[in-house]
Amino acid sequence: MAVVTILNEDTTLTRTEEITSTLASHGIDYERWTPAHPIADNAPAEEILNAYSREIEALKQRGGYVTADVIDVNPATSGLEEMLAKFNREHWHDEDEVRFTIAGHGLFHIHSSNGAVLAIEVEAGDLIRVPRGTLHWFNLCSDRRIRAIRLFQDMTGWTPHYTESRVDENFMPVCFGAAHLSMTS
Numbered sequence: 001m002a003v004v005t006i007l008n009e010d011t012t013l014t015r016t017e018e019i020t021s022t023l024a025s026h027g028i029d030y031e032r033w034t035p036a037h038p039i040a041d042n043a044p045a046e047e048i049l050n051a052y053s054r055e056i057e058a059l060k061q062r063g064g065y066v067t068a069d070v071i072d073v074n075p076a077t078s079g080l081e082e083m084l085a086k087f088n089r090e091h092w093h094d095e096d097e098v099r100f101t102i103a104g105h106g107l108f109h110i111h112s113s114n115g116a117v118l119a120i121e122v123e124a125g126d127l128i129r130v131p132r133g134t135l136h137w138f139n140l141c142s143d144r145r146i147r148a149i150r151l152f153q154d155m156t157g158w159t160p161h162y163t164e165s166r167v168d169e170n171f172m173p174v175c176f177g178a179a180h181l182s183m184t185s
């Protein structure tokens with residue numbers, strides 16, 4: 001389950017219906033997906049894509065996505081810091097950013113067109129779709145890990161365009177779920 005914080009209002013949402021409707025009001029799609037059959041989060045990419053093929057196909061139809069892949073980022077990933085530094089500043093893409101989390105955590109900040117800033121912490125089972133042109137930035141959580149399905153309309157469009165607003169510097173990338181997990185484990 002995602003945790004959504006509306007930072008300007010200091011409001012935190014943890015219920016699926018609340019999260020779905022609030023994110024929708026800012027143009028962000030949120031869904032919970034369950035696999036067609038039980039599957040390990042370290043299964044090969046092909047098996048992961050098969051287990052979620054029904055949801056992936058439905059989303060491809062809706063959003064015009066043509067390809068899906070699985071990315072894997074963990075503390076041992078070479079060039080991790082350089083990779084993260086490309087996405088932790090406010091930017092947008094000419095392409096939707098579609099991510100379904102299989103393992104680990106991620107923190108998306110969305111800078112809505114009405115000025116609100118929302119933090120969306122995602123974990124296994126969470127799909128989010130950030131439409132093209134939406135201002136956002138991304139951080140990992142303390143586990144420094146995310147495995148996720150990505151969908152693309154055209155991979156050439158998926159390049160960050162930076163606003164250089166530095167608005168991201170006003171918001172600490174804090175993950176509640178991951179912090180809670182690390183405290184209790």
Ligand SMILES: [Fe+2]
Nearest residue numbers: 087093097136
């Ligand atoms: Fe992005």
